[in-house]
Each structure stands twice: as structure tokens, then as C-alpha cells.
Amino acid sequence: xRLKAGEKAPLFEVEDIHGQRIALKDFAxxxxxxxxYRYSGCPFCNLRVADMIRHYPIFEKQNLKMISFWQSAKxxxxxxxxxxxxxxxxxxxxxxxIYALYGVERHLMAPLKVLLNPxxxxxxxxxxxxxxxxxxxxxxxxADFLIGPDLTIKRSYYGSHIADHIPISEIESFLVxxx
Numbered sequence: 001x002r003l004k005a006g007e008k009a010p011l012f013e014v015e016d017i018h019g020q021r022i023a024l025k026d027f028a029x030x031x032x033x034x035x036x037y038r039y040s041g042c043p044f045c046n047l048r049v050a051d052m053i054r055h056y057p058i059f060e061k062q063n064l065k066m067i068s069f070w071q072s073a074k075x076x077x078x079x080x081x082x083x084x085x086x087x088x089x090x091x092x093x094x095x096x097x098i099y100a101l102y103g104v105e106r107h108l109m110a111p112l113k114v115l116l117n118p119x120x121x122x123x124x125x126x127x128x129x130x131x132x133x134x135x136x137x138x139x140x141x142x143a144d145f146l147i148g149p150d151l152t153i154k155r156s157y158y159g160s161h162i163a164d165h166i167p168i169s170e171i172e173s174f175l176v177x178x179x
Contacts, residue, residue: 001103002103002105002156002158003102003103003145003153003156004153004156005153005154005155005156006152006153007152007153008151008152008153009024009034009145009147009151009152009153010024010098010101010102011023011024011025011151012024012098012101014091014093014098015091016089016090016091016092017074017077017078017082017089017090017091017092020089022067022089022091024147024151025151027065027147027151028149028150028151029149030063030065030149031062031063031064031065031146031147031148031149031174031175031178032064032065032066032067032146032147033059033064033065033066033067033144033145033146033147033171034066034067034068034069034102034144034145034147035052035066035067035068035069035142035143035144035145035165036068036069036098036099036102036104036142036143036144037049037068037069037070037071037081037142038070038071038136038137038138038140038142038162039070039071039072039076039135039136039137039140040070040072040076040077040079040080040081040082040135040136041072041076041080041081041135041136042136042162044162044163045070045081045142045163046080046081046084047163048142048163048165049068049081049084049086050084051168052066052068052086052088053084053085053086053087055168055171056086056087056088058172059171059175060087062175064171064174064175065088066088066089067088067089067091068086068088068089068090068091069091069093069098069099070090070091070092070093071093071094071096071099071136071137071140072092072094072135072136073092073094074092076092076135077090077092099140102143102145103143103158104140104141104142104143104158105140105141105143105158106137106139106140106141107139107141107160107161108139110139110140110141110159110160110161110162138162139162140162141158141159141160141161141162141164142159142162142163142164142165143156143157143158143159144156144157144165144166145157146166146170146171146174148178154174154178154179155170155174155179157170
């Protein structure tokens with residue numbers, strides 16, 4: 001079931017790829033973005049992480065914390081997306097327990113819908129990430145959640161295709177307005 005703005009974010013306690021404990025409750029009093037990606041070798045997901053790394057200094061100055069979940073094993077994340085040295089936690093959730101808590105979905109047509117954005121598809125095709133292996137559900141759709149200091153969801157964003165994440169402009173708006 002999809003989560004909506006105004007609902008309390010489901011609590012979790014996990015470990016990232018470096019063994020660091022991460023608990024949602026520890027982010028009380030801060031703005032937080034929780035993102036759910038596909039598998040660690042997904043070229044679209046790796047492109048998004050590269051974009052988030054580029055924007056991170058701006059987000060960090062505005063006190064946004066970030067957590068990313070991956071439907072991959074720790075070892076797969078370390079050998080793929082982990083090589084980008086993201087300044088935010090990469091959390092393995094191969095059993096997809098936290099995905100289920102947040103209502104992350106699969107859509108049979110999601111892999112085909114990305115073709116409706118030829119520029120994005122070509123960007124992925126010619127990226128260094130294209131050669132990474134498929135090690136996950138090809139029909140899993142990303143989701144992003146902007147969570148306020150009171151641990152309430154301010155914005156839930158469920159993608160419509162395999163490369164669809166919340167627009168950067170909406171993240172920036174959240175940082176200014178808190179909504």
C-alpha cells in the first residue's frame with residue numbers, strides 16, 4: 001500500500017554497506033530523503049546516484065540527510081554503485097523488507113515505459129554503468145520519500161518507470177518550504 005504525505009514514516013533499523021547502524025528515529029529533528037533504488041547494477045539507478053552526488057553539497061548545506069536502499073546484497077553494492085563513493089548511506093535490502101514497509105511497487109510495463117524518454121534511455125545506454133549486471137527485479141520501480149523533522153512524510157513519490165525519481169526541483173522546494 002502506498003504511503004501518503006502526512007503519515008508517519010515507517011520506522012526501521014538497518015546497517016549500510018560499511019556496517020554502520022542506521023535507524024530512522026535517529027533522524028528526528030532533521031530533514032531526510034529516503035530513496036529506494038532497483039538493483040545495484042541498474043544503469044539508471046547509477047546515473048541517479050551520480051546526479052545525487054553532484055547535488056549533495058547543496059543539499060548538505062541545507063541540512064538534508066539522505067539514505068538509499070538497494071535490492072542487492074552488500075557485496076554487489078560494493079562492487080557496483082559503491083564505487084561511486086556516495087556521501088550518503090547505501091543500504092542493502094535484498095529481502096526487500098523495508099521496500100515492503102514503504103509500499104515500493106513493481107510494474108510489468110515499467111521497463112518499457114522508460115523508452116518514452118529517449119534522452120534518458122540513450123544516456124544510460126552510453127554510460128559506463130550500462131555494462132553492469134542485472135541482479136534484481138527488472139520491473140521494480142524506484143520510490144522517494146521526503147521526511148520532515150517530526151518523521152512525517154512530507155512528499156511520497158512513486159516512480160512510473162524504472163528510472164523515475166522525484167525531480168531535483170521538488171527536493172529543493174522541500175528544503176526551502178519543508179513541504
